[in-house]
Amino acid sequence: MSFDSPPDPLAPARETLRRVWGHGDFRGLQGPIVAEALAGRDVLAVLPTGGGKSVCYQVPSILRPGVGLVVSPLIALMTDQVEALRQQGVSAARLDSGVSLDERSRIWRMARERTLDLLYVSPEGLFSGAMLERLQEIDLALIAIDEAHCVSQWGHDFRPDYRALGRLAALFSGVPRMAVTATADPRTREDIVEALHLQGAEVFVDSFARPNLHLSAERKAAASRARTDARVVELVSERRGRSGVVYCGSREGTERLSEALEAAGVPALAYHAGMEAAERERRLARFLAEDAAVMVATIAFGMGVDKPDVRFVIHADPPSSLEAYWQEVGRAGRDGDPAEGITLYGPSDIAWSLRRLEGRPMEEAVRRVQARKARQLFTMLDGTTCRPQAVRRYFGESGAEPCGVCDLCLDPPSQRDATVEAQKVLAAVQRLGERFGRARVVDHLLGKGRDPQPWETSLSTWGIGTDVDIATWRDLIDHLLFEGLLVEAPNDGRPLITLGDPELVRAVYRGERRVETAHRAVAGIEAPRRRRRDALETLDADLRGRFEALRAWRRERAAEQHVPPYVIFQDRTLLEIAAAQPGSLGALSQVPGVGQNKLARYGKAVLKVLVP
Ligand code: ADP
Ligand code: ZN
Numbered sequence: 001m002s003f004d005s006p007p008d009p010l011a012p013a014r015e016t017l018r019r020v021w022g023h024g025d026f027r028g029l030q031g032p033i034v035a036e037a038l039a040g041r042d043v044l045a046v047l048p049t050g051g052g053k054s055v056c057y058q059v060p061s062i063l064r065p066g067v068g069l070v071v072s073p074l075i076a077l078m079t080d081q082v083e084a085l086r087q088q089g090v091s092a093a094r095l096d097s098g099v100s101l102d103e104r105s106r107i108w109r110m111a112r113e114r115t116l117d118l119l120y121v122s123p124e125g126l127f128s129g130a131m132l133e134r135l136q137e138i139d140l141a142l143i144a145i146d147e148a149h150c151v152s153q154w155g156h157d158f159r160p161d162y163r164a165l166g167r168l169a170a171l172f173s174g175v176p177r178m179a180v181t182a183t184a185d186p187r188t189r190e191d192i193v194e195a196l197h198l199q200g201a202e203v204f205v206d207s208f209a210r211p212n213l214h215l216s217a218e219r220k221a222a223a224s225r226a227r228t229d230a231r232v233v234e235l236v237s238e239r240r241g242r243s244g245v246v247y248c249g250s251r252e253g254t255e256r257l258s259e260a261l262e263a264a265g266v267p268a269l270a271y272h273a274g275m276e277a278a279e280r281e282r283r284l285a286r287f288l289a290e291d292a293a294v295m296v297a298t299i300a301f302g303m304g305v306d307k308p309d310v311r312f313v314i315h316a317d318p319p320s321s322l323e324a325y326w327q328e329v330g331r332a333g334r335d336g337d338p339a340e341g342i343t344l345y346g347p348s349d350i351a352w353s354l355r356r357l358e359g360r361p362m363e364e365a366v367r368r369v370q371a372r373k374a375r376q377l378f379t380m381l382d383g384t385t386c387r388p389q390a391v392r393r394y395f396g397e398s399g400a401e402p403c404g405v406c407d408l409c410l411d412p413p414s415q416r417d418a419t420v421e422a423q424k425v426l427a428a429v430q431r432l433g434e435r436f437g438r439a440r441v442v443d444h445l446l447g448k449g450r451d452p453q454p455w456e457t458s459l460s461t462w463g464i465g466t467d468v469d470i471a472t473w474r475d476l477i478d479h480l481l482f483e484g485l486l487v488e489a490p491n492d493g494r495p496l497i498t499l500g501d502p503e504l505v506r507a508v509y510r511g512e513r514r515v516e517t518a519h520r521a522v523a524g525i526e527a528p529r530r531r532r533r534d535a536l537e538t539l540d541a542d543l544r545g546r547f548e549a550l551r552a553w554r555r556e557r558a559a560e561q562h563v564p565p566y567v568i569f570q571d572r573t574l575l576e577i578a579a580a581q582p583g584s585l586g587a588l589s590q591v592p593g594v595g596q597n598k599l600a601r602y603g604k605a606v607l608k609v610l611v612p
Pocket of ligand 1: 023024025026027030047048049050051052053054055306308334335570
């Protein structure tokens with residue numbers, strides 16, 4: 001005799017996921033995370049970009065009585081999520097400074113009458129006016145804190161206003177809270193749990209693997225801006241017709257590069273925090289609406305930009321840490337289709353990263369951690385370990401295998417143990433009193449010089465490097481800069497090479513730390529590149545025709561409603577429809593990504609596009 005198995009606590013959640021989103025089942029850790037929230041417990045979820053974080057708090061918000069409060073740092077994110085939810089027939093709203101008084105009272109009325117499922121607010125908004133008092137008058141299903149790594153100064157994007165979110169624990173005791181983020185190393189995770197007072201929270205950390213992401217990095221040809229710009233234009237031109245993001249380190253850079261791209265016939269838009277908010281929004285809307293627009297932006301653009309079909313992210317200037325790197329390249333290919341992340345980097349970039357930290361007010365311990373993060377990023381960029389594998393190890397994921405699709409996996413550079421040469425360089429820099437630039441250091445190693453002085457020729461390091469050629473020494477010095485073993489001090493445009501982190505330097509002297517260099521091509525003068533054909537190019541003509549017809553139809557619907565196309569249907573869903581060629585509403589409803597509301601709203605029109 002058998003007993004009935006206990007009812008599946010996730011059954012109603014699955015039903016909601018199918019009905020509203022049209023997804024067959026939860027993915028990865030979504031199920032257990034949703035279960036925690038449904039049981040009323042606090043939880044921290046670290047899921048990679050595209051991992052489906054929003055479903056984790058949206059489903060319990062719909063199922064639990066009361067409103068799900070979502071704290072999210074950016075208005076753009078809120079607007080998109082709210083629009084996507086409405087398209088799915090979910091009652092959602094956002095409260096920010098742009099919302100009219102009428103609309104506000106309507107939203108609060110819905111909250112009181114329990115006809116609102118999700119309410120989005122910014123951290124500033126939460127603590128201004130009477131927001132907290134009003135929230136205490138209504139029932140909350142849960143509180144979700146998006147981009148939760150912003151609460152930690154160990155993370156890469158600390159926001160002081162996030163600290164105050166810890167107060168929510170006491171203000172709304174009994175309401176389960178869920179912190180979600182795509183990037184948090186183990187230390188940042190601990191800090192999130194502590195700062196937000198997540199009580200006994202289970203911490204879920206998903207694998208950071210992003211198998212559809214093809215990563216690569218190139219050393220910049222020289223500290224020449226013009227050559228870097230030209231390389232970016234070349235990279236983007238090779239990807240014409242696709243949507244992408246180009247990250248620049250400066251506002252001025254975004255303007256310059258977007259003009260260069262426009263001149264090359266690419267629909268490019270500059271975006272940075274120095275622009276008027278209205279102009280920024282206009283550009284964001286254009287980027288979201290156009291299938292092939294390229295956004296050239298500072299990091300002011302990004303967090304929360306959920307465009308799922310971004311096909312490439314190019315760093316014209318490298319990010320600040322591996323966390324930032326992963327998050328930024330992670331904005332490509334959220335829809336799971338193949339996408340690329342390409343990073344250009346040079347020695348002046350790491351020097352700039354380190355200098356910028358010097359100029360910022362922060363505790364010394366924090367500064368040291370941030371400087372280490374910068375070095376770890378450049379070590380990865382200039383290293384020989386599979387890129388995703390290196391990043392995943394950094395995030396504490398053990399057992400990460402090589403990805404097989406990054407530049408280092410596809411085309412492994414020849415590797416060389418350069419520990420002895422590194423010791424020679426470090427010794428030379430030290431003997432020379434850290435008072436010279438790289439050319440002079442190389443000359444010294446080679447025992448060259450127009451008019452060498454006795455004090456120099458009598459040093460033990462004079463001419464100890466004649467067995468190696470000049471190009472190799474230059475290359476090695478760059479590599480040591482990337483690893484933080486050397487540092488370049490600006491010295492009014494005539495940079496001096498000095499010794500880097502003393503602990504690292506000592507470890508190399510003692511032979512405890514090995515230095516490995518890769519022989520690889522420099523940006524722009526690379527060996528023939530492997531061009532990957534992307535999925536779209538390989539589709540057969542009929543399928544592609546149907547897909548394009550559906551996209552054209554979607555573009556019109558989106559324009560009518562002033563929403564981004566993907567909130568109507570994502571590319572992935574249109575492709576599935578084009579492939580399945582459903583002949584009836586019933587068949588269409590079986591296609592992943594077609595929820596009930598969308599079926600009712602667009603089903604007939606979609607069938608008509610397929611059979612005109
Ligand atoms: P994140 O915020 O973690 O980057 P999103 O919540 O934007 O991710 O989801 C990323 C993509 O995955 C979206 O296209 C979403 O529709 C899809 N998705 C999320 N959950 C599921 C699921 N259970 N099954 C299929 N697709 C899903
Ligand atoms: Zn790899």
